[in-house]
Amino acid sequence: MKAHDGMYIGGAWRPGAGSDVIEVVNPADEQVIATVPAGTAEDVDTAVRAARAAFPGWAATPPAERAARLAALRDVLEARKDEIAETVTAELGSPPALSRTVHAGVPVAVAGSYADLAATYAFEEKAGNSTVLHEPVGVVGAITPWNYPLHQIVAKVAPALAAGCAVVLKPAEDTPLTAQLFAEAVHEAGIPAGVFNLVTGLGPVAGQALAEHPDVDLVSFTGSTAVGRRIGAVAGGAVKRVALELGGKSANVILPSADLAKAVAVGVANVMSNSGQTCSAWTRMLVHRDQYDEAVELAATAAAKYGERIGPVVNAKQQARVRGYIEKGVAEGARLVAGGPESPREQGYYISPTVFADVTPDMTIAQEEIFGPVLSILRYEDEDDALRVANGTVYGLAGAVWAGDESEAVAFARRMDTGQVDINGGRFNPLAPFGGYKQSGVGRELGVHGLTEYLQTKSLQF
Ligand code: NAP
């Protein structure tokens, strides 16, 4: 695999300050496919300085010109879709079709949406005798996970650039090659030097240095709750803006009037897609007791069919973690109806699509984010019971409701403590704000709400 042996800082690829490297492993065959530099605090500092130097010029660039650069970025991402998809498959292990449609496809739509928003957003408004200016926050430190390598980057960088901010990105150590391709695309799109900078490296080294850097004005983080908490605390101590996207344990609520077969089929596919490594995945299926046995049978069959198509999880540590959760589910008394903790293949970090029945709300597998292809099916007595179970975790990122008619599903969705709900299998919308209630996070990504995260207001009175 093609890899840069430097970091993209100030518009050029430069060697890192240290000599350590990160090995990039293909999770499907466990082979090392490339190495990238492991950035240090010194590299982060160089990148933040480059961003700071570029910030005033980019902030003063007319929004229409920023929009034109973002449109160019979208075009490059579109033109290099195949290469992006191949790279995501190589370092994340996702099946080629998923890499093309989702991993390479969605970022094109998101970049395009911010090209449009930069061109149309009212960066100035009137309020009584005031003019309110919406100004960029400054230098952004973006820290991203590996599960949707390019999407997670674009969902932060595109709105930040649209707002007029400069960015330093520290991508996940497991998926740095996609991040390098993104940096190439930024360069090709003619975005001025220093406006976007990339430091590859380890979380506790480069990530932490970025989060703690005094000249970073806003930290945007997506990843685990444990790291998110620390980053929130550091940002709080420094009184700087922070956005945290920390995962979920979303409910898929199937009301008795729903098309059960469809709701179960879509629900299983939702959990198994990307090998279960989706923070908004509907990992808890809630079924009325009268339809429970039928739903369990449908889900077990669907999961077994999915087995041939599923990719590996990202690394050995995640594989061990997911297997540990499956063992815990069995130990706590849940009934395994598909899959299980054994590796389905000799090589690669694979997990069988797994379905648990007779899961109760207090079980670990019903409370904690597993981040693997594991579905829990829970039984409810009536609608109030379903709501209690749906809302009964510390998370609140996403969810789904299925019912015979939309208004019934919407009435239930209004009572859910969660940031996004798909009604009867509603389609992904790149303009819909995405983010968490409760411990799923702070702030929103995507659409106009994702843009305003990177803006601060200044009021002029006349
Ligand atoms: P993670 O460690 O939180 O990784 C997210 C990002 O933060 C990565 O770029 C990571 O770098 C970086 N990071 C790690 N420690 C840091 C620190 N002390 N300071 C600053 N940045 C730091 O997550 P993970 O270990 O990859 O995955 C563990 C679990 O997190 C998963 O099982 C899942 O439950 C959850 N997760 C959630 C999402 C989501 O979309 N919400 C995405 C991925 C994972 P490294 O890559 O070097 O670790």
Ligand code: MG
């Ligand atoms: Mg980590």
